[in-house]
Structure formats: C-alpha cells, structure tokens
Amino acid sequence: MKRMRLDINGIVQGVGFRPFIYNLAQRFSLTGWVKNVASGVVVEIEGGDSAVAAFVSALQTEVPPLAVVEKFVAVESLPKGDTAFQIKQSDIADERQVFISPDIATCADCQRELTNPSDRRFRYPFTNCTNCGPRYTIIRDVPYDRERTTMAEFGMCSSCRTEYLDPTNRRFHAQPNACPVCGPSYRLIDCHGQLLASNPLETTRRLISEGAIVAVKGIGGYHLACNAFDNQAVVELRRRKIREDKPFAVMGGSCSAISRHCLVSAAEEKVLTGTIRPIVLLSKAPGYALAEAVAPDNLYLGVMLPYAPVHFLLLGSDDVWVMTSGNTSDEPIAYSDEDAVARLSLIADYFLVHNREIYCWADDSVVRVFNEKQFFLRRGRGVAPTPLHLELQGPAVLACGGELKNTFCLTRDNMAFISAHTGNLENAATFNAYQMMIEHYRRILDITPEVAACDLHPGYLSTQYAHDLGLPIIGVQHHHAHIATVLAEHDIVDEAVIGVAFDGTGYGIDGNIWGGEFLLADCCDFTRLGHASYIKLPGGAKAIKEPWRQAAWFLYSLYGRDFINKNIPLNLYLPFGWELALEAAEKGINAPLSSGIGRLFDIAAALLGICCTHINYEGQAAVELEMLSAKAVGALLPYEITDGGMLQLDFRPTFAAMVEAMEIGVRRASLAAAFHVTLATATVDMVYRLSKLTGVKKVALSGGVFQNMSLLCRVVGALTKDFDVFFSSRVPPNDGGLALGQAVVAMKRSG
C-alpha cells in the first residue's frame, strides 16, 4: 500500500483536468482526492504500489488536450485508508488566485454533436464543454462558477445538470453548459429592430449570399459579415464603415476553401485549426479570387477558420466571408446589444443577435507564422488573459502601455497578465473602455498594483492615466520598453543586449521623435549607441498622414527647388501650395526631428508614387512598398554611417540613388526591393560595428517596423551566423507589446 501527493503546475484548471484525474483514479482503483489550488492542482492517491506507479505514468502521457503540465512534484506519505476517490471543493482564497482561461474554439467532440441529427445539441449554436467554449468573455467576477458568469441567467435543465454533476462526463463542471432547452438562442432582426424569420441561421446565410451585410454577435463582440466574393458588398461595407483601404479579415468555411486563395503551409494549417483560432496572415496564392476590395494592394490576407458553433453552422465548406470587427474606424469593437444596434445600424442591414451577454469584449487575435512558429501581432480572443511567466519577481505593477494598439499589463509575483488589445486611446470611447478593462482585470485577477509604469510621452492618455493613480510612477522610454519586452519573453533578465528598435514614433529623451534606435539595453536601463539620422517632418503630425511632405523636403534639401524638374512619380502628386510647406520647414516652423524608420518607408514609398498625398491607415505606405518589392529583386544602394560619438545611419544617399535610378528608367519594383535590401544591410552593418564596440553578441529586434517580413527575414538571416537573435513571438513587436516591457523595467527598478 502506498500514498502519494502530487503537486501539478501549468494550465490545469478549466480544462477538464480534475475529471481526467478522477477517471484515472477509477481506472487504477485508487482512493484519495484531487482539488484546485492557487498554483495548479493537488492530487493525493492511495493504492497498491504498481497501481500508483501506473497512475503516475498515465498522468504524464494522457493529459487532456488543453492542459499543459509545466511541472509536477511527487512526494510519498503515510497511507490514510481513504475509501473512495473524490473531487474536493477548492478554498475560496485559492479560487481567487486561479488562472482565468481564455475562450477556446469549439472542440472536435462538440463539432461532431453539432452535425449529428440524433444528438440533442444538433445545430445548437451555444454547444460547449470543459474542453472548449467561452470563458474570459463571460466572466463577471471570480471565483469562476456559473453564478458569476453571464450564463447565470440561464438555469440548467435536468439533462444539462446531470452532465454537469457527473465526473465522468465531458461537461463535468463546464460552467457555460447549455442546450436548446435551457440555454441562450439566436434571433435575426433588421436594422429597425424588427424580428425576422424563425430560422435565423439559415436566413442569415441566404441574406449574405444575396449581398447583405450582417452584424453577427459572436464570442468577443460583433463582426460585420458579408460574402468575400461579392465585390459590390465588400465595397459597400468599406463605404459604410468608413474604411478605405485597410485590409479586412476573412473567415473560410474550411481549410480547403482558404487554400484556393492563399498559400497554407503545414505550420500555418496547424495554427489555423488550433484551439486559439486566430486570424493568420497568409500570402495570397496565384489563384486568389476573392473580391479585389477585401485586401487591396496587400501581399497578405488575414484568414481565420470558424471558432464558435455559430460559425460552423453559418459557413458552408466553400464559403469565404469578410468578418471584420463590428465598429466604425478607430472605435472599440461593439459587444453590448444596445451599443451594437446604436453604432452599427448605419453599417449593417441585419443583426444576428443572441441573448447571452458578452461581459468583456475581445477582438480576434492576429498572428503570422515565421520559421514554423506563430508570432502574435495582436493578442485578444483565445489568449487573453493567459499570463506569461517571468524569470523575475517584483512588486505588483500596472503598466499602462502606449497610445496606439494599446494593451496594459498587470503583474503578480512572477506572472505578467497582458490585456486583450484595447485599441487607439486617442479615441474617447476606446479610452473609456481601457479604463473599464483595467478595473475589470484588477478585480478578476485580484491584483492591487503597488507601482505604475508608463511611457515618457506626457501627451499619451495612458501616461496621464498612470499619473492620476497616485502610485509611485516609473516612466520607461518607448524603445527601451520595446526591447525589454523581448528580454522578458526570452528570460534574459540580467544581461545587456544590442537592442534594435524600429518603429514610427516614440518619445525620445533628447526632445526629438525616436524610432530608428540602436540601444545597449537590459531590463533595467539603456544607453543609446546609435540611431537613424534625424530628418525634419514638415508640418509635424501632418507629415505622417501626408508622406509627400517628407519626400519633398528630402528632395528640396538635396536639389533645391529644381527637384520639381526631376522625372519621378512623386512630382505628379504634389498638391497646390507645396512650396509653403517646405519654406515653413526651412524656417523650422512646426518641423520636429524624427529618427523613425517608419518615416523612411514613407519617403521611399512617396518617391515611387505610393501613398503620396495621404495614407488611410497606419503603416499603409510601408505595407504597399513591401507588396511592390516582392515583384523584383533589389540591388544594394549606398548609405552612410557617421561616427560623432554616436553612430548615425544616414539614408540620404539611398534616396538620392533611388531618384537617379528612376530618372534612367529603373523599375519601381526593383527600387522598392532595393530599399528593403539597403535598410536590412545597413541595420546588420550597424549591429556588427556596435558588437565590436561593446563585445555584446546578443541582439534583440523589436518595434512595429519588424512586422515587415521582407526586412525581418533579411536581418535575421544575416545576423544568425554570428549572433543570438531574439524577437518576440507571444507579444506583438508593435506598440501592443510595450506594456510588458514597461512592467519588467518597473519590477526590476523597484526590486
């Protein structure tokens, strides 16, 4: 006879782990108990020596699909003579510490029930079990049980209750358990609130095939859906949503529907069909035949597969629908019913709604696959609020994040909880939502921050919010935070690296706008070793929205007014009164200095006639330049590195060479490619020089510019021979990753 206690850590709660243990114990005729505790799950088992050994080995090889055992410790103790095996109630204090699971895509078992005419959940759009279904978006408070979720309004029928109470059932303690008898339901209304049809899902399908735009309430909020093959419908959606060019994401009814239009590698298919089911950025395939307006002038298409039962029921296997977040540009996604009808009634023809409240919204997560691994570009549904484990301890920190693509981060001990994507805080509705979400996270994670961390930019609303909290404040330089994010993810907590932080705009400590930064950085502090040369932004923020200003200023500083006689595409797009903008810049009126790499992309694009007059979304010039560059191979153009105590990387020779090449008729695509080659080569050149200077052999790459695959592949490819190269995968390289970096710097500095 033997008794053993097992302490199991990892993702072992809300994933069917206790019933799994219960069933194992039954199989080997063991007695004892299992319960959830703060750190995971504790099991005590008692029985014959060989049965106990068999249990321990099965425990490691048969874990449920969503569970991840990170660590387990087994200790032998004296037998107690238990007579049965039971699932013990957890202590309330422990439950409050429990990890809250993200929402999980419908599992294979539930998918089978949806399509089985003899199952009692046949075609029921709220089917879920312990292995799948909504979690984070329905939780009002902790501990996590039905009473504190938005399922509280629905009393379980006797069949559902029987499943819920049966430890051998897949729905044992599945809090959102429901069926057609007792659970929520869908209905279809028109934009005047008039109820339509008794079969809402079939009618929605028909309306979409006829060209309608339908707002579909899902897991984390509303989507706007239309047929992705119907250019007229997609153009109309763009017009109503006031979204001119920014690509729409689509949902395909099956992997094969997607692979007709996009290249899907085995690794990409794995991510598409996994438990998160994010939007995956895929390269368009030669046979691409979706409507032109879905993702104009873009190499990539954001694609996802059905993840909620309603999607499986709506989309046929050959269908591809635009599924874009239900909002007007820049506002947060609509998730409450009144709000959706109020805000979306000018966009959607119909509303497919349900009566289960979404308590906390979550945009779809966005990833791309690189080197067979998934890289997050946006963290939302399916990942929030899963914590990252840090290799450092410190006080509880609330890191308030940046301004665009904001997320915030709360820490407890060695765990960092990064929020779902909140959006652009310049928008008042988003800023309100941000503050609400911070309160919600503090409550459900039971964290009382002791320190606040924020950007140094005094104008960011997140910075002002941090200062109003009345906590000790730690300000973290924007690009240092970008690099610290990478260090945190890769557990480099006591070592300095060469940090390459490329983005559009970040507040610099010399009063200029930074964004092409080479830092010697660790988790605590940084030294600026080099940067892209400063260039003037004629008209300040206007120069970013209207790239011709930057390009014309560059040409003017090089050739004087004569540049207007050059035979280059830019000159066709100069607006009336362009001289005034340049004269003002010459006098230094509203012409801040920027080292942002994003601005170099703007100039290169505008010189080639791309996005000259204005951009319609952040990063558009760079996206379209990358698209053009894929059509050619590029030669290396000249650049200059000067050393005046700090290395400066000057791309004026690059642009001058581009102008000369255009004058002799070199193709624009070749020059777009050449710009990428030159930027990558110059970056690598800088890293080698700085490594020689410092002896450092580790390099961290971060910032929104590294979302450019052409640049990332070239830089990583060239550096891996002599360096250990790190970049983030679980956190976005763009400003959506800032909060994590801010948090670790604050923990380190207050430790």
Ligand code: ZN
């Ligand atoms: Zn399931």
Ligand code: ZN
């Ligand atoms: Zn029921």
Ligand code: FE
């Ligand atoms: Fe940034």
